[in-house]
């Protein structure tokens with residue numbers, strides 16, 4: 572019987588190399604991918620499709636695990652703090668590894684492997700953080716990082732001879748050159764550019780996320796999806812407005828409308844759609860309509876159709892809000 576390992580597959584080159592190496596050394600591999608809802612890898616589910624393509628190419632099984640709820644808890648209360656954004660990377664890595672350990676115990680795998688590289692990321696991939704993450708996850712000795720293994724304490728898989736330490740690597744730092752050379756050796760030709768990432772490290776998203784957490788103690792998945800879109804305004808402690816920037820965002824925003832929301836749409840069909848989420852009164856409704864009108868192609872007064880469970884449907888005529896007032900209400904706009 573082959574020794575089985577679970578590999579945390581993010582879809583990046585390092586985790587792809589880890590799968591390739593273990594397979595080359597005769598280890599049976601199953602991949603785990605964690606769905607966080609904070610990946611910048613695509614607006615739809617392009618990231619997931621890419622992971623499926625990778626596992627298909629290797630001919631290995633894939634387990635997707637959704638950790639949105641758990642990750643939200645650690646975003647709110649990280650034990651080990653944040654990185655440069657609102658990214659609780661140490662807690663997040665430990666969470667993923669704890670989840671992987673639970674799955675390892677269920678499936679009879681013998682150890683976990685990751686594509687982590689010593690010194691590659693400032694918060695979670697220096698020696699102290701890597702040791703801490705391993706300890707927090709309860710995986711001491713059973714976590715192999717093949718790309719940097721020779722720089723780390725030998726693990727149980729190495730000590731037991733499941734894998735030959737001499738065939739592992741001593742890669743460190745941020746350069747990708749050693750990994751690209753290794754990919755050539757392993758005949759791995761398809762891998763993504765390192766452009767993808769995590770929204771929690773993005774300064775613009777962080778601003779919106781902080782605003783969400785300050786006003787919504789238990790944000791839902793839908794609340795977080797709204798942060799990925801449009802122009803984001805805070806009108807009061809209990810009310811925010813999101814205005815789409817283009818046709819594609821109009822469609823995505825419509826799909827996120829909930830029963831409690833008020834939807835605003837400029838009557839000329841090319842104008843933006845907006846969502847008001849929270850407690851709304853007449854004053855705020857007119858303000859939100861005026862913000863929406865500001866982004867209409869119409870000059871001057873705009874007709875805005877407001878629609879919600881509370882007010883039914885109503886046609887409002889408003890002047891666009893001026894830029895000075897807009898700027899005082901805007902939490903962030905990506906445009």
Ligand code: SF4
Pocket residue numbers: 607609658659660661663664769770771772
């Ligand atoms: S970058 Fe994002 S997904 Fe990755 S460990 Fe940090 S918080 Fe988690």
